[in-house]
Amino acid sequence: MELFLLVLFYFFLAVVAIQMVYYLFIFGKFSFGKPQETKEKHIPVSVLVCAKNEEENLKKLIPLLAKQDYPNFEIVIIDDASYDNTRFLVEEFQNEIPNLKLVKVENNEAFWGNKKFALTLGIKAATKEYLLFTDADCFPTSDLWIKEMTSHFTMHKTIVLGYGAYEKESGLLNKLIRFETLLTATQYFSWAKLGKPYMGVGRNLAYKREEFFKTNGFINHMKIRSGDDDLFINEASTAGNTDICYSPESFTYSAPKTTFGEWFTQKRRHASTAKHYKAFDKNQLALFYLSQFLFLVTPIALLALQYQWIIVLCAIGLRYISAWISLGFSAGKLQEKDVMYWYPILEIILIFTQLNVFFRNLISKPVTWK
Structure with a gap:
C-alpha cells in the first residue's frame, strides 16, 4: 500500500x-500577451454566410452586415437548398442593398445536405480575394467587425482566427456554454501564437481565397459533414500564414442553446470532428x-x-x-x-x-x- x-x-x-x-x-x-493594435487595410472582402432555412435570422443579420463601416465589401448569402423563404427574403433585400449577392444551391445527389459543398459554391461565386465567414444565427458586435478582422491580413498572414462568442443570459447552462467557449478560444488562440494553429470557428473566420484552392478546398474531408471551419484550418494553417484577432469590436455573438440536451448534441458533433486533426x-x-x-x-x-x-x-x-x-x-x-x-x-x-x-x-x- x-x-x-x-x-x-x-x-x-x-x-x-x-x-x-x-x-x-x-x-x-x-x-498574458500584449493588447493588439489595429492597422486599417481596406482590402476588398467578401462576407460569406451559409444559410439553410434561416429566414428569421437573416432578417436581423443582413441589415447589420450592410451597415458595416467598410469601403469595399460584398455580402454573399449561400442558400443551401432551404425550403423556407430564405431565397425570397434575400432577393427582396437585394433591391435595397446593391452589394448583396445570392448563391442558390440545389441538393446534389453526391453531396446531399453537405454544408461544405454549399460553401464551395459560395466561395467560387465570391468576387473578392479575401473571404470573411460567419453563420446566419450570428451577429457582429459592432460595425467595425470587417475592419478589425481584415486589419490582421498582411502579405504573409492570409488566415485570421476570430472569436465567436455566445450571448450572455441567466442560468448555469449559459455560463457553462460560455466557459467552454472561453476555454476553447484560449486554446486555439494560444497555440496559434505559439506557431501551431489547429482550429478556428466558422462563426468568425477569415482567409484569402488562395488558401482555399491551395488545399483543394474541403476535398480531403468532404465526406466528413462537419469541420468546414476547424478541419480546413487544421489543414491550411501554418505558423507563418495565421494571425488572431480578439479586439472586442471584432467579436460575433450567437444565441446559445437553451437546453443541456441540445448543447450536448452540439458538443458531440464538435468532438467527432477533432479526431480528424493532425x-x-x-x-x-x-x-x-x-x-x-x-x-x-x-x-x-x-x-x-x-x-x-x-x-x-x-x-x-x-x-x-x-x-x-x-x-x-x-x-x-x-x-x-x-x-x-x-x-x-x-x-x-x-x-x-x-x-x-x-x-x-x-x-x-x-x-x-x-
Missing part, C-alpha cells in the same frame, strides 16, 4: 505539473483533457488516507490559482469575466460532460449539418 501511495503521489504531482505548463506557459501566451493537435488536446480529469480523481485516495495531504492540498491550490489567473486574464480580453466567478464548478461539470461525450461518440455517431 505504501508503495502504491508513493507512486500515486508522484503521479499526481506530474499531472499538476502538466496542467500548470498548459495554463501558465501555453495558454499564458494568449492570456496527430500533434490530437495528442496535445488529449493530454490536456486527460490531465484535467486525472487532476480531479488522483488525489482522492491520497486525501482519504491522509498521505502527504498537506503537499497534496498545496498542489491542488497552486494549480487552481494558476488556472484561475490564466483564464481570468483571457476572460478579460474576451469579455467573459463573469464566468470566472463560477470557475471551479463549471470546470468540474465540463470535465464530466466531455467524458460523457467521448464515450457516447464511441457507440454512436452524432447528428451533423441539417
